[in-house]
Amino acid sequence: MSKDKSAKIATPQPVRGTQDMLGDFADRFAYVVDAFERVRRLYGFKRVEVPVIEPTAVFARSLGETTDVVSKEMYSFDDRGGESITLRPEFTAGISRAFISNGWQQYAPLKVATHGPLFRYERPQKGRYRQFHQVDAEVLGSDSPLMDTELLVFADHLLRELGVSDGVTLNLNTLGDADSRDAWRAALVEHFQAHRGDLSEDSLVRLDKNPMRILDSKDPKDRPIADSAPDIDAYLTNEAQDFFAAVTAGLDAAGVAWKRDARLVRGLDYYRHTAFEFITDRLGAQGTVLGGGRYDGLIENLGGPATPAVGWAAGIERLAMLVDAERIDNRIDAVIALEDDAALAQAQQAMALLRAEGISVEMVANGSPRKRYDKAAKIPAHALISIGMRDGALNRNVRGDNETAKRVDAILQDI
């Protein structure tokens, strides 16, 4: 290696908003994914895998060609054939596309779950990255409120399984069917127009672009106007009322606590009926831990058959940040400190025997032999095995918690 500083190669930097995980956070991440896989099986959700890349049209058409999200916040590029490709910013559109491409109507109602990386070109902040990861559950091809309930109970179960449900509340709203939604939207616009003069600058822009968003504005100036705006309730059709009542009755029957949040809205037109967010106050400005809703219009938007669907997604990083440290067990079963290289073969044999019995083990055999024991002791493990030579004979010692130490001792009797 040259010491000449001018010859130094410029260090490549990670892409903004990406993260490398090792140790504690990687363990937390895996803990969340493991719990999700366990719980989704309990609810009979099939594992589904869809591509990380899709034709840009999949997201542009589902999200609306002209929205900010599509025009500025997607990772899009032209591939070598000149086709516009986008790194998926969400699971729902890709799963819907797969549903159409593969004729999965035949399996409806189809309960599927997946997890993996997603990409959004946004300014990173706490709990918000350009490459991030979600767990996701969807039910396609059912217009039954039973499925909304099922999904919500599943979500609640997952949060309990992770031990993060304390301080997290389920906020629930209905956006009604298309007729209810349109009538409510018109009433909202009328209300906000009447109070134009008192709205914040941001909300005046929202009034033109996305008036429903004024309802969840953070600006204190907007709050009185947003709070006095009409709820959707007066505009709900009988069918929409019944649907919402069926969902909440199901939650009550299953013992899932929920809170009506008449201010909870979705920007996109394909959302119908149920909208929900599990919210915490422990994650700074990014409080939503799990969110979703019914999107009966989406698959049709993609050119598929009219297909009702409902789903949710949750950020793995955010969940991982909420998991209590005591729940993360990063200990391996056993560590071997090889204190004399003359016993190397026996130590290798010992590892083979232990691993054959399903006991995880690794060995410390580098550096000064007299310091290997201390090094090994610093690796979190249930048992610590020292292997060395004494008076020309093999010397072995096992310390650790009783159960593991006993098993290890029994397996290593013959070496």
Next chain:
RNA sequence: GCGACCGUAGCUCAGUUGGUUAGAGCGCCGGUUUGUGGUACCGGAGGUCGGGGGUUCGAGCCCCCUCGGUCGCCCCA
């Protein structure tokens, strides 16, 4: 896109009103001690103080620019 704060050793950080050769802990390497022991001690390697420009006799410290990070706003599928 906008705003605030922060960039000093591999990591976490200290560094006086601007004043000799920039420090500590952890980690790494080596040695000594202990010798069924998770210990202690000694030593070593490792820094263009993010980068560039400026002010000054003198800059890690002050000013400007730039790059990066964090948090917030906007947006939130």
